[in-house]
Amino acid sequence: MYFRGYGEGKTLTGHLPVEMVTPTAFHVIYNWMLDIKKSRKGDCSIVELYSAATFMKVNELLDLVFDCFNDSCVSGSQAFGLFMEALNFEIRMFQIMLLSRIEEFFLPLVASKEFVELDFYWVRELLSIQSVGVNSEIEIFMSAVRWLSHNWPKRKAQMEKLMECVRFCLLPPPFLRFLQGEHNTLILNSICQSAKVKELVNKAFV
Template structure:
């Protein structure tokens, strides 16, 4: 700990950075707390590692680290959406993630379909959250052809329920304007 300022290296394997941060905070060891926070901010902190640290911070209920790591998802976003962990995320964090401006997507369609994927996982329990979660989608950025697609009847229960929602229909109509 005495050499913290000189040695700013990537932590060695097996070191649980979130647990170390939690302990440093609990024990009020400012230097160690500062060092771990610096490690969270380092450039080696890629999207996949950031999500792993996010999940660890969730266990310890350290919201500051959760927010910091969520902002680092970036290019890892689509891989994350394909994972089991994404569909198991709490609504609060899914909403935060889908609302971010720095996620690595090709178009807003991917944000829309990510919301559909999360809602589909436990549709019966999550359908009441549908309109609020769809509020994260920037409908004005969706291509007109996709907006037309959303105005038609859909073949799947979840997508059809979303598209038949009065609020979503209104939002799609406004997006054309």
């Protein structure tokens, strides 16, 4: 438990960072601890509860949150909605787990405004997930192009690192040959003429 770290015989004054433990979540956890049946009370989202329980090291409650998460079969748009809420907290592993539940909602997500406004780190995590619902690896490649295109002047420096998420060995040979050519659009041509992308394409052919 979090408060066990305070010294004995001293005035107990604790500070809980609101970015990890919201007042609502603290109230819910406090009521939960006093309840003999150990049932959750109050109006608190699962994201708030997970963040607070993680920070306060309430392992028994963390197990309960995971059970609720699994029982509710959170996936698709619901998982992304929770992920967006979780951006307000420092619970990276929980966010990665939510992204892994996107699955069939991946393509609608890529078409959204929220996708192109995501931070580079999270775009890279999303494109690296094996379980996203795509018809072929081409859609992963084009998703990366879409994100880069949204703010190319600032994002072009991140292009090569983002392209490492694409599994070039899964791209069909005709598309690989397409990538080896020159293109009329500035962004696509810049990507295809990159030394790193050329290397990845050549390795895929081999």
